[in-house]
Amino acid sequence: MSDSESRYVLDNINVLVLDDNRHMRTLVQSILHALGVKNVCEAADAAQAFKELQHFQADVIIVDWHMEPLDGLDFVRLVRTAKDSPNPYVPIIMLSGYTEYRRVTEARDAGVNEFLAKPISAKALYQRFASIIDNPRPFIRTKNYFGPDRRRQNLGPPRGTPERRKDAVEEAGGAGVGLTPDEVQSLMKD
Amino acid sequence: MADAKFIHPPNKLRKAKVGTGRAKLDLKALQKAEKIVEKIQEEYSDWADEDLAAFEDVLGTLKSDGEEEQRAALKALYTLSLDMKGQGGSFGFRMMSEIAARLNDFVAPRDVLSKLDVDVVEAHISALHAIYRENVRDDGGKMGTALLIGLDKIVAKANARSQK
Numbered sequence: 001m002s003d004s005e006s007r008y009v010l011d012n013i014n015v016l017v018l019d020d021n022r023h024m025r026t027l028v029q030s031i032l033h034a035l036g037v038k039n040v041c042e043a044a045d046a047a048q049a050f051k052e053l054q055h056f057q058a059d060v061i062i063v064d065w066h067m068e069p070l071d072g073l074d075f076v077r078l079v080r081t082a083k084d085s086p087n088p089y090v091p092i093i094m095l096s097g098y099t100e101y102r103r104v105t106e107a108r109d110a111g112v113n114e115f116l117a118k119p120i121s122a123k124a125l126y127q128r129f130a131s132i133i134d135n136p137r138p139f140i141r142t143k144n145y146f147g148p149d150r151r152r153q154n155l156g157p158p159r160g161t162p163e164r165r166k167d168a169v170e171e172a173g174g175a176g177v178g179l180t181p182d183e184v185q186s187l188m189k190d
Numbered sequence: 191m192a193d194a195k196f197i198h199p200p201n202k203l204r205k206a207k208v209g210t211g212r213a214k215l216d217l218k219a220l221q222k223a224e225k226i227v228e229k230i231q232e233e234y235s236d237w238a239d240e241d242l243a244a245f246e247d248v249l250g251t252l253k254s255d256g257e258e259e260q261r262a263a264l265k266a267l268y269t270l271s272l273d274m275k276g277q278g279g280s281f282g283f284r285m286m287s288e289i290a291a292r293l294n295d296f297v298a299p300r301d302v303l304s305k306l307d308v309d310v311v312e313a314h315i316s317a318l319h320a321i322y323r324e325n326v327r328d329d330g331g332k333m334g335t336a337l338l339i340g341l342d343k344i345v346a347k348a349n350a351r352s353q354k
Contacts, residue, residue, distance in 0.1 A: 005209050006207060006208060006209025006210055006211050006212070006213040007207070007208055007209060007213045007214070007216060008206060008207055008213050008215070008216060009205070009206055009207065009208050010206055012205055012206075013203065013205065013206050021273055021276075021277070023234070023237045023277060023281075024273075024276065024277060024280070026230065027227065027230055027280055027281070030223075030226045030227070030230055031223045031226065031227065033226075034219065034222040034223035034225075034226045035216075035219050035220070035222075035223050036216075036219055059202050059203060059206070060203070066269065066272055066273075089197075089199035091203065095276070096276070097272045097273070097275040097276035097291075097294070098272075118275065118276030118277070118279075118280060119275075119276055119277065119278060119279025119280035119281075119284070119287050120276075120280050121224075121227075121280070122220060122223035122224050122226075122227055123215075123220060123224070126215055126219075126220055126223070127215070129206075130213070130215060132203060133203045133206045133207050133213075134207075134212055134213070136201045136203065138196050138197060138198050138199075139196070139197040139198075139199060140194060140195070140196060140197070141194065141195045141197060142193065142194040142195075143193060149196075
């Protein structure tokens, strides 16, 4: 099959939507159904969502940031690092009204795959799905981080001298190297 | 060398694509999704009524109640404005997102509100009512621009006052 014939098929993937705002849950679920996703599980808080994950095998999680008592980042860290997390590798798209650069990097450093600033559009959400499907990332475990490789390109394991490998690994998973403004924009654009 | 490990988990989303290479977005599915969003926008008017009523409740508390109630109201205002910032434009009311974003930026760094600050909050809430009542769906044109400039001016005044 040529590149021109490849297409996305979303009808057999499971998506968990976590947002404490029911209007946003309705919107996101409706967009997902229209795009072909048949299996959507909703949750209104992080604790409920984590319980749902024990029996709903989510292939993608869409999570809002601003919630209480656990916020979206708390939930992401639970999924990534809790001993009883059923799938720490699940791709996670974070939706948020937060748009500041530091927020995007904070989400990235918690282990989010993609960030989508609200207000959202059907096209922007679809593009985030396409990005996750087209660019599966290896995961990195360091002392301070567990999550998807934070470099936008998949460069594979670092090569070269020990110092160069250490720098590259730190960039992929360690603290200290942030996204460039262009990378932040590419994470957020429609 | 950093103590780090690369892990290659199984790609469970392989089933979400047929064929190899980069796929194009299914435009029909996207059009369907966008039509659904338009339909939901019609329901948004009920939801916006609820949210605007919640803003009024919070404003009432900020104007009259004790310090503890005001702190709780300020926290509620932060959440309401952040939610509306995210929702408004998602449902076709771009100006509501813009105004709510400004309101959220205004209250975010504040633990308490002066009387002038409360006036600024009230101005933003009044603007939200006006935009919604007039069903302003896009950037509001000249009126929208003038409204945002007006809000920015009173915010600047309040910020300058609070720094003294």
